[in-house]
Amino acid sequence: MSGARIEHLVTSGTFSLDGGTWDVDNNVWIVGDDTEVIVVDAAHDADAIARAVGDRRLTAVVCTHAHNDHIDAAPALAALTGAPVLLHPDDLPLWKQTHPDREPDGELADGQVVTVAGVDLTVLHTPGHAPGAVCLYAPALSALFSGDTLFAGGPGATGRSYSHFPTIVDSIRERLLTLPGDTVVHTGHGDTTTVGTEAPHLQEWIDRGF
Structure with a gap:
């Protein structure tokens, strides 16, 4: 069994879009082992994330989407560690609102596999919150x-x-609720949940228009 594990960091800053700005706390997820890791969403504080990574090799900064609160620290973290920043290309318009002079280093595509510490993470393109989410x-x-x-x-x-x-x-409905019910959902903000906990409420969300 792989020694890979999931580590969690909360960073604080602001989210800005459409002329408004809000204070937010973001979940930053570090996945890997004692040798190498990836970071999922480099939010707000590159130095804090780099400290959590420590002397391990950071192989990628994976962006779930390009709202500023999820990517604002990505270029600085990349500069500190040499890791590439990966983003789905459909979110480039949002990325450029925050980082107009710095492109991501690589693209994410549906079905792509990111491997770290012997663990495969499959990219699922799930647009809606953002086009390239x-x-x-x-x-x-x-x-x-x-x-x-x-x-x-x-x-x-x-x-x-x-x-x-x-x-x-x-x-x-099509990409997430089809996963095993005991799959733990590590979210961008707030508490974790499971697929099995959320699946029964799909129709309620539709009826409420969330």
Whole structure:
């Protein structure tokens, strides 16, 4: 069995879009072992994330989507560690709002596999909260890293630019709720949940229009 594990860091900052700014706490997920790791969503504080990584090799900074609160520290973390920043290309318009002079280093694609410490994480393209939103599924860890696509209690917000409620519902129904019910959902904000906990509420979300 791999020695890979999931580590959790909470960083604080602001989310800005469509002329508004809000204070937010973000979950940063570090996946790997004592030798190498990836970071899922480099939010707000590159130095704090780099300290959590320590002397391990950071092989990639994976962005679940390009809202500023999930990517604001990505270039600085890349500069500190030499790790590439990976993003689905459909989110480049959002990325450029935050980092107009610095492109991501590589693209994420549906079905792509990111491997770290002997664990495969499959990229699932789950648009709706953002056009290029992705989740990462690691069956060996019974883990899904959902970004802002799925939270404890429902879908991510779809009330702002580049988002679409019917699309996020389709993404969750077709890509996430089909996973094993005991899969732990590690979210972009707030508490973890499981696929089995959220699945029965799909119709409620649709009826409420979330």
